[in-house]
Amino acid sequence: MIKLTLKDIANHFSVSISTVSKALHDSHEISDKLKHRIQEFAKENHYRPNKVALNLVNRSTKSIGVVIPDILNYFFIQVLYGVEKVANERGYSIISCVTDHSLKKETMTLEMLSSGSVDGLIISSVASERQTSKHIENVKSIVDYQIPLVMFDRVIDAIECDKVIVDDFEAGYKATKYLLETGCKTIAIITPINKTKIGRLRIGGYKRALKERDIPFDDKLITPIGAKDDLDFILSFILNDKNIDGILVLDEITTVKTMAIIKARGYHVPNDIAIIGFTNGQLSKYVTPALTMVSQHGTYIGETCAHRLIDRIEGLGSPGNFETKVVKTSLIVRESTRKIPLG
Amino acid sequence: MIKLTLKDIANHFSVSISTVSKALHDSHEISDKLKHRIQEFAKENHYRPNKVALNLVNRSTKSIGVVIPDILNYFFIQVLYGVEKVANERGYSIISCVTDHSLKKETMTLEMLSSGSVDGLIISSVASERQTSKHIENVKSIVDYQIPLVMFDRVIDAIECDKVIVDDFEAGYKATKYLLETGCKTIAIITPINKTKIGRLRIGGYKRALKERDIPFDDKLITPIGAKDDLDFILSFILNDKNIDGILVLDEITTVKTMAIIKARGYHVPNDIAIIGFTNGQLSKYVTPALTMVSQHGTYIGETCAHRLIDRIEGLGSPGNFETKVVKTSLIVRESTRKIPLG
């Protein structure tokens, strides 16, 4: 049995296509008798309208695209979850695409999605602060296309659109302050997101916290690591070089790895070295000791993005008047940090 | 600047739509002069053909839908990764949908996807062995629609299509055998997937391994747990009741939780109780002790599914002649199990 179309049904009953269409929509224009027969036939033969044709007619797909750099990152999964929840509530489905931190893949994905497949886009761009200029053009061409766009977390300043961002400066500040308050003197930073703006902001917060205590900032304490770098090897440098008693790590998996290495080298966590990581995901809770983490409230961010976007799509909210929403983080204190001394 | 169509360009140059279409396709039918002007104009104004219209004309979307029950399950993420890799290589993009283990959501998702949005489907169904009858109808209506379908992992026997499954029987057998060989006498099973066929197969393998050693099967050692159950509470029963020295857990997150609880109760892993879990994901490696896990080779499964499906879509492979591929698992031995005694 091949896929049924309106035409097939029309032929079967020797009526016109429009009659069938109306009958299936329960239009009063069609007699009850005919309507019934057509509806029965359609049901029996599993007729379902071709969505592509509908999308074309309606000039809308009732779906939104979500583009994220990484699917093994719990934060993005939470965002995805939040987006999907709201989208479903409001009658939209989502198409999620992962760019694997590749600028090329992001461009391809945007090309694909922005040519009619979705009514709007939610993006966390992989663009670092360097390579923007050319890449911005790509993203910009989407906005130019008049397709509603909401960026979150890793946003591009030069793009004018609604944004939902994390208060990464404050997050870095809070985490560092907490380490200082629990007695840390020399705090290192491990950053797998060195070239991103959010990485810079977190380090900015870190500096601010140091400054408040008149601790001089030491460049050597900031260690960028790449995806293929040998973390063990790299860590050995700063651990031997400096007398580190606190570490701030800018993503979850690296936090876990860092702690494993530190423990293996005989340090006690948190007594010798305290650790705070970013992204409160599945891992942090179950490692030993359980990790103190910064939660970015991904689900909430996802929900917010979805609402913003769908409002735009449906023409609510003033056109051109873009807003940026800043979401605060929370520090989830567990066992990888010392207790705050009383008094 | 509103979205440009062929018609707009045609109007701008006072030519026909077909001329523009041909010009943009570099057809020899159009004079070089005109072609150049049209192409220039299209580029400058960021013209891109409307994909929905193209899909309608081509009766193909060059995209495939992937439906999985859970996105926090590393196995499924790996499958997704494998599918996407092959799909991209072969010129397809993927639409991934998560059903959150909800039959209703699965039905909705299938409804949505099977009406023209995708050229084919890759599904791991949430259907347990009970509720099938009605649900099967839903899935069946997709196959009836002549839309190519590949099921993996959680397949439905009554559906005729290509399948890629894990050798769960052998996996349960291998894991149990390993525990026995390393000295375990009383092995419990914790199963969060009690009603699924794959759960039953794994337990089947477990029974076989016991039988080989003439160990009687004890029903009480199989503990099903639901999503909302208090694992701590439930574990206390069997730990107190039986003299357990080995546990087989049927998913990763539950394995990690189980070990945490066991450690908290003062047992040593693996000396007092050895643990093997299913799905070798991100968590297993970094907990203490690192967990011995069954790897299901998700990426490979995803790749296989994608190849099968696209072959079907493109009419390669004999119609109606469905195949089921069985993929073997590997046991990744780490520290939550004892060593096999020499000799």
Added chain:
DNA sequence: AAAATTTTCGAAAGCGATTTCGTAAATAAT
């Protein structure tokens, strides 16, 4: 019985593209 109204349906346009086919104009061949 004539007029007005309602019921019931079909023709056709449109969504945005591709593609086949036909044809006037330009060029080439005789």
Added chain:
DNA sequence: ATTATTTACGAAATCGCTTTCGAAAATTTT
């Protein structure tokens, strides 16, 4: 100069569906 052949473009069909409008046929009103 006449015929044959390219060249260069447009008209129209098509994909599957919705929707507006027009118009018989049936019903109601006067």
